[in-house]
Amino acid sequence: MRLAHHKARICFSYCFSLRFSSTISPLPFVATTSDAQILKCALDDRKTSLNLKEVLRIHAKIVKFGFGMDSTLVSRLLINYIECGHLHFARSLLGEIRFPNFDLITNNKLISSFMKNKDVETAKKVFLDMLFKDVVSWNSLIGGYVKNSRYEEAIGLFKDMCLSNIEPDEFTFSSVIAGCAGLGVLDHALWIHGLLIDKRIVLNDILLSAIIDMYAKCGKIDIAKEIFHGCRSRKISVWNSMITGLAAHGLASDAISVFCQMEEENILPDSITFLGVLTACSRCGLVAQGQKYFDIMRRQYCIEPELEHYGAMVDLFGRAGQLDEAYATISAMPMYPDLVIWKTLLSACRTYKNVELGEFVTRNISCLDSGDYVLLSNTYCSLNRWTISANMRENMRREGIYKDHGKSWIELAGNIHYFKAGSRAHPEIEAIDKILKQLIKRAKLEGFVAATELVLMDVTEEEKEENLNFHSEKLALAFGVLKTSPRREIQILKNLRICYDCHSWFKIISIMLRRVIIVRDCVRFHKFEAGSCSCGDYW
Numbered sequence: 001m002r003l004a005h006h007k008a009r010i011c012f013s014y015c016f017s018l019r020f021s022s023t024i025s026p027l028p029f030v031a032t033t034s035d036a037q038i039l040k041c042a043l044d045d046r047k048t049s050l051n052l053k054e055v056l057r058i059h060a061k062i063v064k065f066g067f068g069m070d071s072t073l074v075s076r077l078l079i080n081y082i083e084c085g086h087l088h089f090a091r092s093l094l095g096e097i098r099f100p101n102f103d104l105i106t107n108n109k110l111i112s113s114f115m116k117n118k119d120v121e122t123a124k125k126v127f128l129d130m131l132f133k134d135v136v137s138w139n140s141l142i143g144g145y146v147k148n149s150r151y152e153e154a155i156g157l158f159k160d161m162c163l164s165n166i167e168p169d170e171f172t173f174s175s176v177i178a179g180c181a182g183l184g185v186l187d188h189a190l191w192i193h194g195l196l197i198d199k200r201i202v203l204n205d206i207l208l209s210a211i212i213d214m215y216a217k218c219g220k221i222d223i224a225k226e227i228f229h230g231c232r233s234r235k236i237s238v239w240n241s242m243i244t245g246l247a248a249h250g251l252a253s254d255a256i257s258v259f260c261q262m263e264e265e266n267i268l269p270d271s272i273t274f275l276g277v278l279t280a281c282s283r284c285g286l287v288a289q290g291q292k293y294f295d296i297m298r299r300q301y302c303i304e305p306e307l308e309h310y311g312a313m314v315d316l317f318g319r320a321g322q323l324d325e326a327y328a329t330i331s332a333m334p335m336y337p338d339l340v341i342w343k344t345l346l347s348a349c350r351t352y353k354n355v356e357l358g359e360f361v362t363r364n365i366s367c368l369d370s371g372d373y374v375l376l377s378n379t380y381c382s383l384n385r386w387t388i389s390a391n392m393r394e395n396m397r398r399e400g401i402y403k404d405h406g407k408s409w410i411e412l413a414g415n416i417h418y419f420k421a422g423s424r425a426h427p428e429i430e431a432i433d434k435i436l437k438q439l440i441k442r443a444k445l446e447g448f449v450a451a452t453e454l455v456l457m458d459v460t461e462e463e464k465e466e467n468l469n470f471h472s473e474k475l476a477l478a479f480g481v482l483k484t485s486p487r488r489e490i491q492i493l494k495n496l497r498i499c500y501d502c503h504s505w506f507k508i509i510s511i512m513l514r515r516v517i518i519v520r521d522c523v524r525f526h527k528f529e530a531g532s533c534s535c536g537d538y539w
Contacts, residue, residue, distance in 0.1 A: 115144025216245025247280035318348030408472035
């Protein structure tokens, strides 16, 4: 047994030294047992004079001569590499260990560290290799999935946890509630909220904020309001969740009323509060009110605007068509504008067909992605400048940039069904096609005309119309009609902004079917009812 262990150790040491040989030059001295102690001290003391390169060199010598490479030292090395951003070193070291023998605390920290660096798969591997897991292990993985926007996997893992011998705590629920909010899945939200009550978890301010946010993002702003008004003690995070939720639903007057109530109860707003209020004003075109609260934030509450606040003001002016004011806001910023702000202005340029300013904005974006190309290409297409638009498309292909596909999903009976624009992957696509064609035909009879000018191709009107007919939200709606009873409310969620054509079409469909149709896109909620939308056609 000892001989086998010794051979395995020699094999590990040899392979690891080879893996590092290309990046680490040999030391001018032979490592001794004291070097292992030096390395341990270097890893324990964050103020050590040894830098990462020196640690790596000593590490290579220790591996080569087999000094002190126990599980404690390996775990310290792993965490040190991860925290320094050297994930390739961490993965190399972890890959050489067939049967990791780390203690529970170390494993939990490894999961958390890999997740913070967006290495979800390695974090999952550490979790699956653990012989014993506690609630912190589960929380680290579930929370990591949520922070990396892998919401459905987080919810699935929570279900697995419920079947284990580990009881979820308030941190578990906080993460999985955020996952439900990200997906906007109401059935799951109701189940998790019920489970939270059954397990008699104390509703602290963090959980209350998360629950209000969850119901708001699942389309049930009335439930969010009810929970908010039922709170006995409301800290700033609870107020902020309510204001932000109202903003997402386009209820700007309600959001401002909550802010006024805060003032009456002597609750000091913070930067997040004002971001919510400014966003609410932006979504509803309340330019004067937005300017007022931006000024109040600085003068009355001495809160210096951050990048996000300036971004909200650029969005406020841009949506209202005040492009000069939007650009003036960027010019007056005390910090350098980020990509989000430039893209916000570019989107406004596309909406109001300001090609000159759009081209100027593009020159200020150092690295274009698919969304930027499409925004500018849309602007050229709307002016029938097909040659320039085609050149931009060619640039996209040459640089390996591809347009983000529209994706929508709908939750029915606890199951989530996904749809991509133009895709025929769904198992019931034939029945969905039949329903969708019927809806399209009836909408035309009601006077609907497709917005073919939105299609980024110089093709026939019939081909453009065919392209618009199979947007992901239309497929999701057809599936909802197929699977639900008449007059029942249908809720659809979407990863991109809803286009003008689909927005107009949904208004017609809400009259035809006498249904309430709710669409949550990446910006806000749209509630279609009796031929109108809650956004007032301003989004």
